[in-house]
Amino acid sequence: MHPRLRGFGVAAVAALTVATAACSSSGTTDSAPVSLPAAPAAQQLSGVCPATVVVQLQWEPETDSGPLFGLLGPGYRVDADNGKVTGPLVADGKDTGVKLEIRAGGPAIGFQTVPSQMYVDPSITLGLSHSEQAVAAAAKQPLIAVTTLLRDSPQMIMWDPKSHPDWHGIADIGKTGAPVVVSQGQLYPDWLVSKGLLNSKQIDTSYDNSPSRFVADPTLAQQGFANSEPYVYEHEVSAWQKPVAYQLLRDVGYEGYARTVNVRADKLNELRPCLQRLVPMIQRATAQFRADPTHVNDIVVDVVAKTPKFTPYSAALAAYGSKTLIDKGLIGPDTDGVIGSFDLARVQRVIDGFAPILRKSGAAVPDHLAARDLVTTEFLDKTVTG
Template sequence: MPAFSRRACTAYVSSLFVLVSLSACGAGSETTTAGSAEKLTAAPSAERLSGVCPKTVVVQIDWEPEAEHGPVYNLVGPGYTVDTDKKRVTGPLVVDGADTGVKIQVRAGGGAIGFQSVPSQMYVDKSITLGTVTTDDAIAAAAKQPVTAVASLMRKSPQMLMWDPKTHPDWKTIADIGKSDAKIITSEGATYAELLVDKGLIKKNQVDSSYDGSPSRFVSDPKIAMQGFATAEPYIYQHEVKAWGKPVRYQLLSDVGYSVYPEPLSVRSGELTKLTPCLKKLVPIIQKSTAGFAAKPDHALDVINDLVTQYNTSWVYSKDTGTYAAGQMVKLGLLGNGADGSVGGFDMARVKDTLTTFRPLLTDSGAKVPADLTADRLATNEFIDTSIGMKTS
């Protein structure tokens, strides 16, 4: 499973915590429709994708529907159909509410693809146009499943370590956790944990890789620290986990060297040239969708909420959580403009530094990272329109 989206197939239940078996994740088979595309106007010629892009642009997401993928779901226009068996939504690909002339299909990850990584799924199923692949996952996959990121959805990772401020009033940062003997609950094989140990911020014997997504461990033992998403758990624990019902404190991993780009939209590297005519038009549309989602996330959140309901897996994600997440993405600078004032691009010096940092960590964990792998094979700004950015107050 990808490092960024390694979440568990878990249900949050008020004061009971029931771990639902993976076999129970998803059961429907009907395809339903929602909304109407009849009144859509055509996008201007510069944003018409028919003839240069696939008739259906297929996007493979690495997890269930959630706000972190909001810029992608924001592209799904009215009149979309939902395949509740395969966990896919297909509709007109829209920009500023106008029809680009092609469809977009967004496919859920996680259980819907057998918890395989997005690069592996992209190489198994060549109908996939774009996939969300975090930088460290792209490095790990580069030998056999190389991908190149063409547009970032977020500038920084929302992953964090969190703790109970009442139990640990002296903890302000992750480094403070490392000065203690407290256990840190992480996912198995979490690359960021190896990074934190390598940087001397935490001790190796503190890492407990038994994270399963359930809040029960944290609630029953507030002495621990635990991984989470700054876009979700702070709200969920305070407002939806009734056995906790109070704030948590956290620090973003991006503050302490976890420099990856989380879930940028990526193509199979060998198809970059072939897709260039499409990407020249499509990437600026993705940039517009990202800026639009930041300013007004309602449409994307409505689509996400509808899909969570219709997919009916064990994934529990309330609309209130989505609304909180969308706000936090902007507030914490996870979603924002780069140094040039545009959205969706990459700081290539940062990509190079990330490769330098994570190459030895991934190699030590068993990944075969090509010796000649370079930053420009992991990401490109070739298709970024530097005039498209988020409005700032």
Template sequence: MVVMTQSRTRLVGVVGALVATTLGLSSCAYAESTDAAPTDIESAPDEENLAGVCPETVGVQLQWQPQSDMGGLFELLGPGYTVDTEQKSITGPLVASGKDTGVDITLKAGGPAIGFQSVTSQMYVDDSVMLGVVHGDQLIAASTDQPVVGVTPLLTRSPAILMWDPQTHPDWDSIADIGESAATVVVSKDQIFPQWLVGKGILQPGQIDTSYDSAPARSVGDPSIAQQGFANSEPYRYEHAVPTWGEPVAFDLVANSGYDIYASNVAVRADRLESHSACLDKLVPIVQRAGAGFADDPHATNEKIVDIVAQDVSYNPYTMEQAEAGTDVLVDLGLLGHEDDGTFGTYDDARTQRNLDELRPILTDGGNRVAPELTGPDLFTNRFTDTTITECPRRPEP
């Protein structure tokens, strides 16, 4: 069980022996923060210059509105960016370690901004989108009708949770405890993990209610239920931004039950993998370094995300406190960090194969066809990743 940010499986700190690598040099030298955005951006070195190799604007479809779980991508957004409130997008220079790569990046909001369509479907109707952010289970589910390939994960594990009122259920410590009760479990109909939990016998089929709509009213009105959420979002929101609740919630990561997917995979359409390969060779390591840099020192990028959200009144309010708290949860729970081998932004082939093997029958039962010849490495590839990129310990507090 987790109450606020405390976890049964909390990782104490970050592995201090790991260091970030920049272009093959193992170094964790911290740059000085500055509030002043330069009018001219220094050019990136040739190995990080994307002009003529990548599209002039690299379009990225996000899963939701800007927030800190996508921080690695917003780390790529250089000064002088513009917010388009009609298109629900942000465009600016694509930077690598703050240096201009010669191309722009456009980050497009998902969720309500695209009529709640899936990221994979949007990638197949919007030709301006080169990359999409797709959770591992959704990537597998789309493998027949809208196939995409994950090229690097932003998060090593899913922040998906089931949460509950600790005052109503003081005896619950885990999702397994929920399954041993008769409590209703409210989830959205597009989530795959509830089917997996039922298939594993952790939850009972009759417990699942697929009417979740992201609003807190259901939980506030009936604190006896368990409800889906994300560790970096709902617990903070319910305690600090839902006046009708205003108390800590308890939660357990779905990953603690063994649902071990990679979350927020940067993915490319399978039919465009080869045509974009020269770009991906250079771009994917830049994304990896950006993710490692954000995990180390997220403050400036979180300020950027909060500024972007504040410029569009259609977005849910997003404060600096919420962004920083969400990032801390991702790092502290081991969701934003290195792989077991110490690398950052790479895939474990055995793990992706296990994910595919476990989800194939569940998805098939639910009406999704997953080709029997597909393998985990077909869907999640290390072809473009740089295994010399590792994680810095977080910047010491001043």
């Protein structure tokens, strides 16, 4: 995952479940101890999961990873120095007997990909990824996705509607030859070129997470995320303060899943007893977030506010981002009606679309890579439908 622009001001958060915290000199912020009721036996994870379930994010905490924070119980500890938060892993507010540790990605792991980090650090239980990243890693760092937090990706290409009133989508940008500024290492720009939507000469991989270039030259197009940049540019970039236009990659045929929840392929059997209980909890947390993201928004903003090295993430941006994910249908049940599920035919189309692009760039994508090599629906609770 590469940098995305985020907010520049953090609003105060009302502590709904977390007591007043005090910071230690080590950079760890402790919340007051909270006594939680025990989860029922069927939801107890002690003895079947690691004592601490470690989740590696692609970037810093944001609400597009929100369902995971819905599993983080009160009394959590924020380790600002190491970019992580640890607390009880809860199901419906009840203690499952193990801890949940959520680790930031991006700069916190030296901009390594999540697959590479999972193979470097065996303490990681679950890691978030995108479908095409799993395709790229399949030869040397294979992952198996056990569920997904988002049904569709919030990735987009944005532009200034005043500078380009005739642009209505990505295809219109491709007809003009205007630069499309993206961060280095993104895989989807080559896919857009392969589909004839953009020209390879348009792709400019110099995006550095700053709004300054777009503000200075609004004739170019730029990468973004629908749950972030449209709000940030209009409300938090003082030199802009007006709407941007955009089109989701989803709406031009991009089918990659975003925020897939993965285990290392060589750990699937070992983790199977854990996943049988944990994956349905993630599904239910996703459904609860979709129904009402307020509680998760508060936790994410609080965790970011207690970590000075993170890019500030305002309460207003968190609310906007969550609402966008929900309203645009980016989070929700798949074609089978199940939250967190996968359409195997869709996964295969992603493989078939990205494998040639990756091989052309020198990546070793296994021959005959199939959807069942990358995802499994084994652990899903088919009754979690909304």
